[in-house]
Amino acid sequence: MVSYQGGGLGVQYANPGFVAGKFDVGIFGLAASYTLAIAAGTDLVITADSTGAAGNALDFAATADGTAKASLDLSTLCTNADTVIEAVTGGTASNDWTITMCAGSGGGEGVNIYEDNTNKEIVIMYEDGVSTVANLETAIGAATYIAVKTGGTGGSVLAAGDDDFYATNLSGGTAETWAEEAAGVVTLHFTDAATTTNAAQTAINGITGGSTTCTGGSAAVMAAGDAVVAQDLAGGVTEVAISNQVGDGWSVAQPGTGVFRITLERPMASWLGIMASVQKSTAADLFCQKKPRDGSSFDLQLWDVSDAALKDVSGVTLNFLAIGVL
Amino acid sequence: MASVTTFPLNCLFQGGKVVAGNFDVDALGAVTRSYGAGATPTYLSSAGKFRLTFDEKYGTLVSAVVLYGKSTAGDQFAQLGAYNASNKTLDINLWDVSAAALANSAGTIYWTVVFED
Numbered sequence: 001m002v003s004y005q006g007g008g009l010g011v012q013y014a015n016p017g018f019v020a021g022k023f024d025v026g027i028f029g030l031a032a033s034y035t036l037a038i039a040a041g042t043d044l045v046i047t048a049d050s051t052g053a054a055g056n057a058l059d060f061a062a063t064a065d066g067t068a069k070a071s072l073d074l075s076t077l078c079t080n081a082d083t084v085i086e087a088v089t090g091g092t093a094s095n096d097w098t099i100t101m102c103a104g105s106g107g108g109e110g111v112n113i114y115e116d117n118t119n120k121e122i123v124i125m126y127e128d129g130v131s132t133v134a135n136l137e138t139a140i141g142a143a144t145y146i147a148v149k150t151g152g153t154g155g156s157v158l159a160a161g162d163d164d165f166y167a168t169n170l171s172g173g174t175a176e177t178w179a180e181e182a183a184g185v186v187t188l189h190f191t192d193a194a195t196t197t198n199a200a201q202t203a204i205n206g207i208t209g210g211s212t213t214c215t216g217g218s219a220a221v222m223a224a225g226d227a228v229v230a231q232d233l234a235g236g237v238t239e240v241a242i243s244n245q246v247g248d249g250w251s252v253a254q255p256g257t258g259v260f261r262i263t264l265e266r267p268m269a270s271w272l273g274i275m276a277s278v279q280k281s282t283a284a285d286l287f288c289q290k291k292p293r294d295g296s297s298f299d300l301q302l303w304d305v306s307d308a309a310l311k312d313v314s315g316v317t318l319n320f321l322a323i324g325v326l
Numbered sequence: 327m328a329s330v331t332t333f334p335l336n337c338l339f340q341g342g343k344v345v346a347g348n349f350d351v352d353a354l355g356a357v358t359r360s361y362g363a364g365a366t367p368t369y370l371s372s373a374g375k376f377r378l379t380f381d382e383k384y385g386t387l388v389s390a391v392v393l394y395g396k397s398t399a400g401d402q403f404a405q406l407g408a409y410n411a412s413n414k415t416l417d418i419n420l421w422d423v424s425a426a427a428l429a430n431s432a433g434t435i436y437w438t439v440v441f442e443d
Contacts, residue, residue: 014333015333015336016336017336017337018337018338018342019338020440022387022390246386246387246388246389247339248339249339265338266338276391277390279390279405279407280405281407283374283375283419284405284421285421287403287405287421305426317406319389319406321389321391321438321440323335326336
């Protein structure tokens with residue numbers, strides 16, 4: 001055991017005071033969130049995956065547009081026909097249907113539609129130079145598996161070569177429940193009276209590269225009234241925690257980013273020297289600058305070299321030694 | 327030597343012990359000189375990593391400060407690493423700013439540690 005001798009350290013200045021200590025700096029964050037009210041069950045909570053204020057920039061929306069019907073706009077394929085045709089039954093399976101249209105009807109046969117539910121094929125035949133868009137839409141109105149979504153120009157006459165196309169898929173049919181994230185907006189697409197909040201939760205959490213996590217799902221079924229336009233996630237913050245203070249006669253507070261203010265219980269008349277060091281289990285490009293303020297306090301400033309700025313860093317211990325004149 | 331008057335340092339805690347010293351390191355990290363009592367510096371055979379091993383198990387480590395000195399100024403600084411009270415060790419890291427990494431650099435590392443019983 002070592003043995004200390006004499007009266008300890010001496011300073012060539014009357015009435016010197018010595019203060020030393022250290023404290024840990026940690027960062028904790030709260031994640032932004034939004035609660036979607038569910039009329040018939042437990043609310044869904046959508047929470048940003050990362051903590052901090054950045055999550056507040058995310059939005060959440062819910063639209064009751066699930067199980068959309070696949071459709072085909074004839075104006076994209078034809079010169080004269082401009083009707084938009086849709087599948088009678090929605091869902092992703094409605095994308096399987098194909099339509100072929102040609103001038104295959106004989107004189108006086110008008111528009112005829114042949115539907116093959118097994119192979120999901122529709123064939124529309126019309127009379128070249130005779131059948132009109134109105135005739136076409138009338139025939140579609142009598143079909144089993146397709147319907148007119150948007151009417152076209154009824155008087156336009158269909159012509160061979162101009163209004164013929166082969167086996168083109170309908171598109172735009174969607175699942176009962178699905179979710180997407182684009183431009184910071186997480187959107188849940190659900191189906192009125194069909195989507196459970198469990199399914200909604202699964203869809204949101206299944207977004208590839210998604211920024212949020214949904215909780216609260218249950219067997220409750222969503223209703224159209226649960227839809228919301230884009231709503232801000234809120235409550236995301238980053239806060240600095242100071243802990244494990246060792247040393248007597250001082251306290252520490254944080255007046256700004258990367259700045260830690262040591263305040264003495266008994267002020268010094270003047271300072272002789274202040275030293276401080278950053279302690280971190282894994283070395284980093286951080287160092288601590290000292291900034292005397294008055295006899296009662298001084299600041300320790302944590303500088304991040306690569307960021308070229310004062311910075312709050314987690315997992316850091318700040319150590320200091322200060323000698324002043326009491 | 328001129329006669330000077332010194333005054334005892336007033337502390338706010340009892341049983342304080344200051345253990346301090348310095349040591350020279352060369353460009354390869356080897357410790358070439360050590361001055362001070364109470365701890366032995368060693369190179370950890372990894373660029374920029376050094377370790378003080380204290381002679382005794384002192385009390386609570388109140389504070390530690392480490393500084394790096396160099397005859398020709400450079401963009402290196404010393405940083406404290408992990409303290410292991412059981413093993414009586416305190417790691418010291420030498421950071422090179424332009425290299426953005428730990429690095430060896432010839433110079434002197436000054437260390438001061440305050441313990442409290």
